[in-house]
Amino acid sequence: MQNNVKSLLSIVGISLFVLIAAASFGPDEATNTTVKIGNCEPKPPINVSAKVNVLIIDHSGNPVNAGSGSLLISDLRVKDDSCTYELQDFYNEHVDIEPNGTYHFETNTNQHKNSQDLYRVELFFRIAGKESRTIKTLKYDKSTVSFTLEIPEPEYP
Amino acid sequence: MSHFDIIVLFLLHPCYKSLDIMKYRIGVLFFIITCLLSGTLIYAFARPGTIYLNQWLDHIVGDNFQQYLSAMISGFDIPGWIIYSLPDALWMMALITLILFIWDFKINSKSIPWIFSAFITGILIEIFQVFHLIRGTFDRNDLLFMIVAACIPLSFTLKNQVKCKTM
Numbered sequence: 164m165q166n167n168v169k170s171l172l173s174i175v176g177i178s179l180f181v182l183i184a185a186a187s188f189g190p191d192e193a194t195n196t197t198v199k200i201g202n203c204e205p206k207p208p209i210n211v212s213a214k215v216n217v218l219i220i221d222h223s224g225n226p227v228n229a230g231s232g233s234l235l236i237s238d239l240r241v242k243d244d245s246c247t248y249e250l251q252d253f254y255n256e257h258v259d260i261e262p263n264g265t266y267h268f269e270t271n272t273n274q275h276k277n278s279q280d281l282y283r284v285e286l287f288f289r290i291a292g293k294e295s296r297t298i299k300t301l302k303y304d305k306s307t308v309s310f311t312l313e314i315p316e317p318e319y320p
Numbered sequence: 321m322s323h324f325d326i327i328v329l330f331l332l333h334p335c336y337k338s339l340d341i342m343k344y345r346i347g348v349l350f351f352i353i354t355c356l357l358s359g360t361l362i363y364a365f366a367r368p369g370t371i372y373l374n375q376w377l378d379h380i381v382g383d384n385f386q387q388y389l390s391a392m393i394s395g396f397d398i399p400g401w402i403i404y405s406l407p408d409a410l411w412m413m414a415l416i417t418l419i420l421f422i423w424d425f426k427i428n429s430k431s432i433p434w435i436f437s438a439f440i441t442g443i444l445i446e447i448f449q450v451f452h453l454i455r456g457t458f459d460r461n462d463l464l465f466m467i468v469a470a471c472i473p474l475s476f477t478l479k480n481q482v483k484c485k486t487m
Contacts, residue, residue, distance in 0.1 A: 166430055172422045173434040177441055180415045183356065184445050186373040187363060187407070188455045233457050257450050257458060287457055293400055294457075 203246035204278040206303060211275050213238075213282035213301055216309040217258060217266040219290065226264025229314055230290030234258050236270055237285075241277040248279075258288065275303050284308050291315050348421050355414035359407035365389045366403040401461060408462045409469035412442045417473045425477050439470050 213236055221227045238252035252273055258266050270282070282301040287294070293315045299308045363373050364386060374386040419438045423431035446466065449458040 169422050169430075170434070173419055173437070176418045176422060177415070177434075177438050180411065180418070180438075181441060181445070184411060184442075186376070187367075187371060231458060231460070289400070289404065289457055289459055291400065294404070 200241070200246060200248060200279050202278070203241050206276055206278050206280075208274050208276040209304055210272045211301075211304055211306050212272045213270045213284060214307045215266075215268045215284055215286075216307070217260070217286065217288075218309065218311045219260055219264045219314070220311060221314050227314065228260050228262045228264055230260060230288055230312070232258040232286060232288035232290075234268055235285040235287070236268075237283040238270070238273050238281075239283055240273075240275065240280045246279070258286070278303050281305075282308075286310050288312055345421070348417065352414045352418050352421070355410040355417070359410040359414075362403060362407045365393050366398060401465070404459060405461045405465040408442075408446070409465035412439075412466040413469040413472060415442060416470045420473055420477050425480070427474070427478055427481060435474070442466055442470070 215234060215236070217234075219227055219229050234254070234256040236254040236256075237250055239248040240251045241247070242249050252270070254268075254270055256268050260266050275281075280303055283298065284301065285296065285298045287296050288310075289295075290312060291314055295312065297310055299310070301308055360373065363371060364377055367374060378384065378386050415438050416435065419431070419434050420427075423434065427435070443463065443466065445454065446458060446463050448454045449456040
């Protein structure tokens with residue numbers, strides 16, 4: 164086989180494998196997801212950011228540097244003309260745990276002016292081969308959310 | 321000679337050229353497809369239905385097919401490395417084997433750029449996840465598994481190449 168034919172086949176092969184890899188991705192579950200909306204009620208405008216704290220602990224409750232994951236934060240605000248959500252801002256952060264077992268992230272400041280305006284905070288985390296997904300919300304003036312994850316129990320045969 | 325025999329001969333025989341070349345090629349392609357299918361099955365059985373692959377599976381086979389597969393293994397405690405890292409490793413092994421196959425299992429100045437490109441493509445897919453350039457969760461174990469998986473067909477080829485040159 165000619166070398167240029169082999170080169171062409173190599174390009175096709177690599178491209179095909181990239182497509183196969185792309186099939187293993189999923190749609191982003193945070194940008195197109197909202198939470199159930201309650202009674203919309205106008206509130207005084209406030210500037211608020213979302214502060215996220217992640218703590219990883221062992222079975223004894225001691226902080227440990229383990230695992231990694233993704234933090235997805237959506238700033239969902241109620242539309243002016245209807246009681247429905249509109250995505251205003253979105254963050255996708257890689258969670259890299261610090262040596263003391265913690266991770267911190269803070270969004271930019273955004274203005275909330277309705278009781279239902281909120282930050283939807285979603286943490287995907289993989290630790291010791293186990294994957295977890297936790298979703299929390301910060302309504303109107305709430306600004307701090309914490310996640311504490313414990314290393315899974317070791318598996319004995 | 322079965323496909324399995326040909327694969328074993330490919331791995332053990334120092335000079336695969338002495339085999340029937342057509343059977344040998346079919347055997348290698350069978351090995352590549354087996355790697356990809358195994359990875360696909362792991363995704364189908366153990367990963368969420370939101371993944372495109374599983375959505376297509378539901379679309380092709382029928383509604384809730386993927387949920388049915390997931391339910392089949394719900395009682396088993398499958399290690400995380402099988403669910404998350406092994407499919408990546410199988411993908412990488414299949415890709416490197418394919419490139420080696422195209423270049424007649426010769427590692428030389430012509431094939432090395434393509435082998436390197438294939439390897440870097442796989443590694444970049446994982447690295448890009450750190451910077452959110454593509455979706456997914458970066459995991460050091462995935463990276464390690466992919467590097468080891470790439471080394472397996474390369475080391476066999478290199479070993480066979482050295483043996484054949486000295487014979």
